[in-house]
Amino acid sequence: MATLLVTGGAGFIGSNFVHHVVAHTDHRVVVLDKLTYAGNRASLDGLPADRVELVVGDIADADLVDALFARVDAVVHYAAESHNDNSLHDPRPFLDTNIIGTYTLLEAARRHDRRLHHISTDEVYGDLELDDPRRFTESTPYNPSSPYSSTKAGSDLLVRAWVRSFGVRATISNCSNNYGPYQHVEKFIPRQITNVIRGIRPKLYGAGENVRDWIHADDHSSAVLTILDKGEIGQTYLIGADGEKDNKEVVELILSLFGQSPDAYDHVTDRPGHDLRYAIDSTKLRTELGWTPAYQDFETGLKATIDWYRDNEAWWAPAKDGVEAFYASKGQ
Template sequence: MTRLLVTGGAGFIGSNFVHHVIDHTDHDVTVLDKLTYAGNRASLDGIPADRLSFVHGDITDVAVVDELVAQADAVVHYAAESHNDNSLHDPKPFLDTNIVGTYTLLEAARRHGTRYHHISTDEVYGDLELDDPARFTESTPYNPSSPYSSTKAGSDLLVRAWVRSFGVQATISNCSNNYGPYQHVEKFIPRQITNVVRGIRPKLYGAGENVRDWIHADDHSSAVLTILERGAIGETYLIGADGERNNKQVVEQILELMGQPRDAYDHVTDRAGHDLRYAIDSSKLRAELGWQPRYSDFDAGLAATIEWYRANEAWWTPAKDATEAFYASKGQ
């Protein structure tokens, strides 16, 4: 592979992947991004112009997608509507992007015989009880609980069907919750960090008992690159770094790392249908492809993330006020 097409490459995990590819391979990258509120062209600053091409466009645009896929050796499909709260407010964009957009890319990959890797989420599996010792595996039945997770589940099933029915050279990865640089301030960890930076008390949904399995975005990127290069066609791989923490623990650790009392936060109205617990078993990826996370220590990864947001206030400030106004309107 020499030229990768990365959809959603100006978003959070997409931009981290682009930086990882540029830093660790000789591949060149074309980014296709619609630049919705969650996409930020500045997230790709610093990448040499001879290694990166940027196309402002929509993955549902058949003509644009076809031309770019025809020029690529592989497609890595990150572009997605991904915020649960937004899917509860207006599900339609999630259907357009996550279902129709994925279909459009798969058809282009089918026409041109292009290698395709599909980025998905552990949320397609629903949730686990807090006291359940089980973790999600590649054979866990899908049980999505929101418009976001159900449209991602649908997109996964499209990929599997196009592999079986049409021989598309595709793989899928389902990842646990990401954190790290370039994440929009509507998301849980950057929202709390940027609140503390601004002298605002962090906000915790409900009792804060909901558990997420956290992975640094750089570890997600290295796993995706490993799957793209060595994964078996038609296979699904779960990506996780054994980072289970409940939301209360995460908020308290952010406060401690930022020199604040661990209880200096406010409880707010819980999210509707808030999943209890996610947990990833990534043993297949580790055993078959030899992947290991770099940030096996969540606290170290969180400290590095805090420092990034402190050092890059100009990147996140433009979105902060509107984000907090939206949450305030919902009592959150």
């Protein structure tokens, strides 16, 4: 049995990882989470208290981080400010968490010689044209387009530098867009699902042509565990499940799975700086480490996600009205 420190483990992707670790290993987990609006204690409900511990704190708190590193065997770093629109409004928190926070973790990993895996995003690569046949690979040059993606790119480069300069035992993964349980209702897929549940027409940004490469959060979790176990130190692995869909397709599929007309949605103002297309080539992860996604069909994963939001209204309802009021004020 190992003890893992999971930063951001009360957030969407981090909490899914904690649930996955408990279900598929005998590891203990210490969650370090600041519990901003994106973190939720309820996302850890039902997990055994003898295996999961929540510590409320900031990854930029060097003393706290140092004390926690002394107690664990390895670290999986999910914690990040990650909302693109928020980064355009106020970039400073993204610098504090994504840059200074990651630096703080790397220095602790260096002092304590702990294995660290850094979770990043495909948004560091910028975007692709809709008709571009290419996908992002581990050798694609960085071309971030927002304060969020630029600070994630910066954190990736810090990890690479600490591996090379100080021998820190770290790996990186860049993943495509996640969907699944415990995702905040401000995000595209849960917002549309909960709109339909509430009898509100879904909202489609602009013409809905923007393409994302969707992966279920449970598949992301299994990939991270694979990298933690088998990944080569200093290497980057791209995580994707060949789930390219444009936003229009996603909204129409959600409506169809609810048994409603696929055109029963409203067009709203597009997001500023809305990247056109992301697409991941996960060949390295699959061939070198033997990983494959369980949800190889997007519709199956989306149906399971709809079922979760139907069954867990108590989890998402407290935030729903405020989110819709905020978007309505922006014409979205």
